[in-house]
Amino acid sequence: MRRREFITLILGAAATWAVTARAQQSAMPVIGYRGTGSAELNSVPLRALRQGLKEIGYIEGQNLAIEYRWAEQNDRMPALATDLVGRKLAVIVADSTPSVLALRAATSTIPIIFLTAGDPVALGLVASLNRPGGNLTGATMILLEVGKKWLQLLHDLVPTANTFALLVNPTSRVLAEAQSQDLGEAARTLRLQLHVLRASTDGELNSAFATLAQSRVGGLVISSDAFFYTRAAQLAALAARHAVPAISGFSGFSPAGGLMSYGSDISDAFHQIGIYTGRVLKGEKPADLPVVQATKVQLVINLKTAKALGLTVPATLLATADEVIE
Numbered sequence: 001m002r003r004r005e006f007i008t009l010i011l012g013a014a015a016t017w018a019v020t021a022r023a024q025q026s027a028m029p030v031i032g033y034r035g036t037g038s039a040e041l042n043s044v045p046l047r048a049l050r051q052g053l054k055e056i057g058y059i060e061g062q063n064l065a066i067e068y069r070w071a072e073q074n075d076r077m078p079a080l081a082t083d084l085v086g087r088k089l090a091v092i093v094a095d096s097t098p099s100v101l102a103l104r105a106a107t108s109t110i111p112i113i114f115l116t117a118g119d120p121v122a123l124g125l126v127a128s129l130n131r132p133g134g135n136l137t138g139a140t141m142i143l144l145e146v147g148k149k150w151l152q153l154l155h156d157l158v159p160t161a162n163t164f165a166l167l168v169n170p171t172s173r174v175l176a177e178a179q180s181q182d183l184g185e186a187a188r189t190l191r192l193q194l195h196v197l198r199a200s201t202d203g204e205l206n207s208a209f210a211t212l213a214q215s216r217v218g219g220l221v222i223s224s225d226a227f228f229y230t231r232a233a234q235l236a237a238l239a240a241r242h243a244v245p246a247i248s249g250f251s252g253f254s255p256a257g258g259l260m261s262y263g264s265d266i267s268d269a270f271h272q273i274g275i276y277t278g279r280v281l282k283g284e285k286p287a288d289l290p291v292v293q294a295t296k297v298q299l300v301i302n303l304k305t306a307k308a309l310g311l312t313v314p315a316t317l318l319a320t321a322d323e324v325i326e
Contacts, residue, residue, distance in 0.1 A: 037230030052274020074171035077102035096226035114138035161218020264294035
């Protein structure tokens with residue numbers, strides 16, 4: 001073979017390889033992820049999401065691409081939703097109630113897999129839990145249902161107190177109103193007073209805890225909002241600084257130094273979201289995939305924090321705990 005023919009053959013092969021590579025790259029499905037906070041703050045749920053995808057045969061960077069959109073302020077949700085929808089993605093994952101509501105308003109065709117702390121039917125996301133019937137499905141955590149239990153647990157730990165507080169994110173209007181109403185009813189049943197505090201930024205969190213110190217409340221319930229999930233360590237530190245017993249629905253709160261957490265494991269929910277996303281990529285329809293309801297609730301108590309607050313945890317409460325951090 002002559003040198004010129006050899007070079008022509010090599011160049012032709014290189015061109016073919018390049019075309020093939022571009023074809024493979026363009027064939028790789030792309031999904032969107034609308035997240036609260038940052039990738040660093042959401043490392044645990046993202047790991048669970050990727051594991052679920054892997055079990056269905058999708059690995060990010062190999063045969064799947066993910067476009068992330070992060071925001072801490074809910075007023076940015078509509079713009080981010082419009083941006084993702086405009087990219088004609090195969091599936092979009094929504095990590096909170098405000099994000100899925102914004103996405104639902106932006107598209108009725110692109111499949112959306114969501115995580116919400118609210119009732120998906122009451123929120124208008126699906127027709128029913130068993131038969132969603134549209135372009136949305138996902139997972140719901142047991143957070144609204146256990147709201148009354150949060151207040152009861154705090155009262156069991158601080159039985160002499162008659163005034164407590166609830167911290168909500170006012171920009172998550174639907175969730176904030178639902179949990180305010182739920183805990184308000186619980187407070188009346190227990191003959192307790194409940195103050196509702198609002199925060200959607202780091203500065204407002206500091207102000208809310210300063211108000212707590214002035215109000216001399218017996219304890220604080222932290223709403224199950226995605227913004228507060230990404231601030232578990234910060235909230236635990238603020239509660240310790242202001243000597244306020246606090247409980248959260250997110251399991252990561254107690255390991256971060258919070259007094260108590262009572263709720264579903266968020267990793268299980270994101271694992272299921274990963275599985276559902278993979279199944280939709282393989283051709284299944286969200287309308288036919290039942291909304292997954294978390295069934296396991298865990299109580300975690302941090303004894304070290306209780307001691308620092310000068311609290312004695314009743315033996316009956318310790319006996320019901322799934323995990324005790326000493």
